[in-house]
Amino acid sequence: MTEEEDILLKKCIEKYGEGTWHRVPFRAGLNHYRKSCRLRWLNYLKPDIKRGAFVDNEVDVMIRLHNLLGNILPGRTANDVKNYWNTYLRKKMVKPSPKLNIEVIKPRPLNLSVPLDKNNNNKNDSDHAAASTPASNSLVSSDSGNNSSYDFSNDNNEIMWWKNMLMNEDEPQGFGNNINHSASGDQFIIEALGDVRTQVVEEDNYGKTTIKFQPMLKNVLNSPLNGEEVLAKDFTPCNKDKTIN
DNA sequence: AATTGCATCAACCGCCTACTA
DNA sequence: CTAGTAGGCGGTTGATGCAAT
Numbered sequence: 668m669t670e671e672e673d674i675l676l677k678k679c680i681e682k683y684g685e686g687t688w689h690r691v692p693f694r695a696g697l698n699h700y701r702k703s704c705r706l707r708w709l710n711y712l713k714p715d716i717k718r719g720a721f722v723d724n725e726v727d728v729m730i731r732l733h734n735l736l737g738n739i740l741p742g743r744t745a746n747d748v749k750n751y752w753n754t755y756l757r758k759k760m761v762k763p764s765p766k767l768n769i770e771v772i773k774p775r776p777l778n779l780s781v782p783l784d785k786n787n788n789n790k791n792d793s794d795h796a797a798a799s800t801p802a803s804n805s806l807v808s809s810d811s812g813n814n815s816s817y818d819f820s821n822d823n824n825e826i827m828w829w830k831n832m833l834m835n836e837d838e839p840q841g842f843g844n845n846i847n848h849s850a851s852g853d854q855f856i857i858e859a860l861g862d863v864r865t866q867v868v869e870e871d872n873y874g875k876t877t878i879k880f881q882p883m884l885k886n887v888l889n890s891p892l893n894g895e896e897v898l899a900k901d902f903t904p905c906n907k908d909k910t911i912n
Numbered sequence: 913a914a915t916t917g918c919a920t921c922a923a924c925c926g927c928c929t930a931c932t933a
Numbered sequence: 934c935t936a937g938t939a940g941g942c943g944g945t946t947g948a949t950g951c952a953a954t
Contacts, residue, residue: 915954916952917951918952920950920951924945925945929941929942930939931938931940932937
């Protein structure tokens with residue numbers, strides 16, 4: 668894309684916002700496929716993108732969380748993380764042991780099966796947290812009976828979705844506030860991820876599925892830094908798990 | 913100075929999933 | 934329930950720049 672096209676695309680996004688990418692080429696007057704426009708915006712033009720070399724703390728977080736969150740790193744584009752991972756880190760990683768019957772569902776702020784508390788009144792309810800999982804995770808909570816959806820039309824809504832994912836009923840102020848770690852890398856994790864909670868689906872030999880919401884940060888902070896990837900099985904269960912027959 | 917090999921990173925491609933009519 | 938469409942992700946490619954020879 669040329670510089671002029673970048674400007675057109677940027678103006679278009681500023682005017683209409685992100686999303687409905689199929690309309691972006693027409694709106695911006697660009698002769699590019701919708702995916703190209705989206706990629707250009709997300710990986711290059713978006714204003715809050717952090718560019719330049721990865722600092723040690725970021726690499727630290729990446730190593731610890733890559734197996735769980737994939738190419739998600741606060742402030743960085745997925746493409747950047749992916750490139751860095753493939754270039755530098757993949758070769759160094761110890762081959763992970765097979766993860767039997769465990770599936771980690773990464774947080775994806777799409778539509779939810781149940782609306783979040785729009786007053787940002789975090790009630791630390793693990794059932795609520797389960798219901799707040801994106802509808803893509805179809806194993807989750809069929810007992811709510813509420814099919815209304817929640818859209819992430821602005822950043823606040825997405826932040827709320829994360830907050831909901833992060834809540835821990837035992838430690839209302841969040842793990843990050845209760846852990847005293849001196850290492851700068853750990854501090855970075857706390858600042859960057861707060862108290863991210865990870866959803867893990869386990870299936871036993873009889874096909875019974877259990878969904879567990881596990882606090883990520885505490886385990887991440889205790890995880891080794893010797894190149895091993897963090898595996899879901901290393902996480903200790905917490906809160907009220909849900910069992911689906 | 914020219915050539916070669918490697919590193920980097922933006923972009924492409926194909927597939928999967930969610931949504932909707 | 935099904936098919937079509939859009940959004941998103943991961944694997945991969947290709948252009949470019951730089952260092953080594």
